[in-house]
Amino acid sequence: MLKNIVFDMGNVILDFDPRKMASFFTKDEEALDILCTELFSNKEWLELDKGVTDEETALKGICERVPEKYHGLCRDVLYNWYKYFLPIEGSYEAVKELKERGFGMYMLTNAALSIHEYRKNSPAFDLMDRILISSEEKMLKPDSEIYIRLLEKFGLKAEECLFIDDSEANIRAAEAIGFYGLIFDKRDPQSMIRRVDEIIASEKK
Ligand SMILES: [Mg+2]
Structure with missing residues (x-):
């Protein structure tokens, strides 16, 4: 029963709409594409979900795949995205x-x-x-x-x-x-x- x-x-x-949440941080289309593919739902994201890494280590891995000009943005999104998880x-x-x-x-x-x-x-x-x-x-x-x-x-x-x-x-x-x-x-x-x-x-x- x-x-x-x-x-x-x-x-x-x-x-959970990565593009919508990321758009609270930037309107730059290239940056949005990068955040969606390299930050949300990527390998580091799954490792955070699995509890086998921390944010700083995840950020380091993400930044290895992302142009330097977006590193500050990635940090901001990784630590604050959930404020827009509505x-x-x-x-x-x-x-x-x-x-x-x-x-x-x-x-x-x-x-x-x-x-x-x-x-x-x-x-x-x-x-x-x-x-x-x-x-x-x-x-x-x-x-x-x-x-x-x-x-x-x-x-x-x-x-x-x-x-x-x-x-x-x-x-x-x-x-x-x-x-x-x-x-x-x-x-x-x-x-x-x-x-x-x-x-x-x-x-x-
Ligand atoms: Mg779900």
């Missing part, structure tokens, strides 16, 4: 509705330790019972070990959980362990509610 909802954070709760319209309301319906509320996110700086960006964080952060576990989605860690640490059963993530790979990995899944599209936050109702209806049959 469905008892718990496990939410991804980026592109489920907060809008809520997806309608997501909080959908999450709140699920909380009010009595589901256990969990978050499983690939995120660097800087998440503690931007938890206040959405009130949805405060609706969570527990949050599992990749950089604190030294594991990343979609590796199966992080889903197993979530279940063990919080005492959950996969078959009682719906996992909501915008990444198909992350959902397939969760489903392989027995979770229900929803590949989330941030343009349609109410899909969370519809998926829950669909699962409940299927369990009644």
Whole structure:
């Protein structure tokens, strides 16, 4: 029986749109291209999410691939991007509705330790019972070990959980362990509610 909802954070709760966030720092198109390809989502970004590097080391690696004139910009963005990591319209309301319906509320996110700086960006964080952060576990989605860690640490059963993530790979990995899944599209936050109702209806049959 469905008892718990496990939410991804980026592109489920907060809008992870590198170009949009970077454009708060520069309007230069070349600089925006470089930030999108060399800073956001690059190797160092994943290492920060995995908790195996720190910002200064990451910045050094990024700057090796970037013209010197952008090094100051890269520093500024790496340390401040999350100030512009803002809520997806309608997501909080959908999450709140699920909380009010009595589901256990969990978050499983690939995120660097800087998440503690931007938890206040959405009130949805405060609706969570527990949050599992990749950089604190030294594991990343979609590796199966992080889903197993979530279940063990919080005492959950996969078959009682719906996992909501915008990444198909992350959902397939969760489903392989027995979770229900929803590949989330941030343009349609109410899909969370519809998926829950669909699962409940299927369990009644
Ligand atoms: Mg995501």
